[in-house]
Amino acid sequence: MKLLIFSFILAFNFKHLAYSQTSNFENKISEPPLCSNNRGEKVYFKNLNSKTGRFTAGVAKRDINGLPIIYRFNYQKSSKALQLFIDFHECAHHQTGDLEKKPPKQNSFEYMMKESIADCLAAIRIKSDKINGQFLIKEVLVELKKNMTIIGFSKSTIESREMNIKKCFKKNISLSKYIDDVLNKRNLK
Numbered sequence: 001m002k003l004l005i006f007s008f009i010l011a012f013n014f015k016h017l018a019y020s021q022t023s024n025f026e027n028k029i030s031e032p033p034l035c036s037n038n039r040g041e042k043v044y045f046k047n048l049n050s051k052t053g054r055f056t057a058g059v060a061k062r063d064i065n066g067l068p069i070i071y072r073f074n075y076q077k078s079s080k081a082l083q084l085f086i087d088f089h090e091c092a093h094h095q096t097g098d099l100e101k102k103p104p105k106q107n108s109f110e111y112m113m114k115e116s117i118a119d120c121l122a123a124i125r126i127k128s129d130k131i132n133g134q135f136l137i138k139e140v141l142v143e144l145k146k147n148m149t150i151i152g153f154s155k156s157t158i159e160s161r162e163m164n165i166k167k168c169f170k171k172n173i174s175l176s177k178y179i180d181d182v183l184n185k186r187n188l189k
Contacts, residue, residue, distance in 0.1 A: 029075040030083045033129075035091035038179075038188055043068040043094045045087070050074060055147055058086040060093035068094050081139040084130075085122050092121035095179050097188040117182060119161065120168035124178055127169050137169050 032045035044063075048071055056078035059071045070090040075083050093099065096117060104110035126140070127133045141162055148158045171178070183189035 028080070029072070030080045030087075032070070032072070033084070033087050033091065035070070035087070035094060037068045037094035038097040038100065038183055041068050043070060043091060045070045045072055047072045047075060049076075055151075056082055056086060058090040060090040060099060062099060068099065070094075079139055079143055081136045082143045084136065085126065085140040085144075088122035088125045089118045092118040092125075095121065096182045097186055100188060101186075116161075116164055119165050120171075121175065121178060123165045123168040124171060124173065124175050128175050133169075137165065141165060 029047055035043040035045075037043055043060075044067060046069060050073055053074045054077065056075050057073045059073070061069055061071065063069045070087065072083075072087070075086075078086075093114070096114075098114055098118070104114065123137060126136050130136055144165075145158055145162060148161070180189060
């Protein structure tokens with residue numbers, strides 16, 4: 001199946017996003033998980049709010065001092081399940097060395113693969129780290145589908161992303177093995 005836009009919500013300019021509030025959100029920001037990058041460096045998290053941002057989003061970067069960081073935007077606007085998924089997704093970008101190379105052109109095949117791998121790692125981590133992982137992944141998929149629909153993603157793109165996340169959640173592989181495989185393929189190990 002042709003890879004379409006797997007871009008995570010964060011890849012879009014916040015001014016183009018809309019938000020539909022749901023009553024089951026606790027409006028609390030969860031504690032970030034532990035995360036280290038492919039070099040073993042601790043990844044830091046910073047909560048930010050954007051007046052124009054209407055969705056929860058995350059961005060994996062290096063800060064002005066070169067430290068690995070995940071910026072967490074508007075986390076109070078989503079469920080804790082989606083907050084966790086986004087944290088794991090962004091952590092995956094650090095774990096797999098995505099920040100070690102020049103970023104691929106948005107919506108290119110390489111970009112889509114990078115996003116697909118980050119989604120996969122997030123799903124595997126939810127499965128392995130959380131007792132109620134099955135419930136959490138279902139909540140994540142409902143919220144992602146809703147948000148991606150509001151943003152204007154095509155039905156096929158949404159379904160492809162959902163299928164990838166479900167498939168990865170069912171994988172019988174450890175998180176560390178999956179990360180090692182990715183790093184080996186990228187010649188980063």
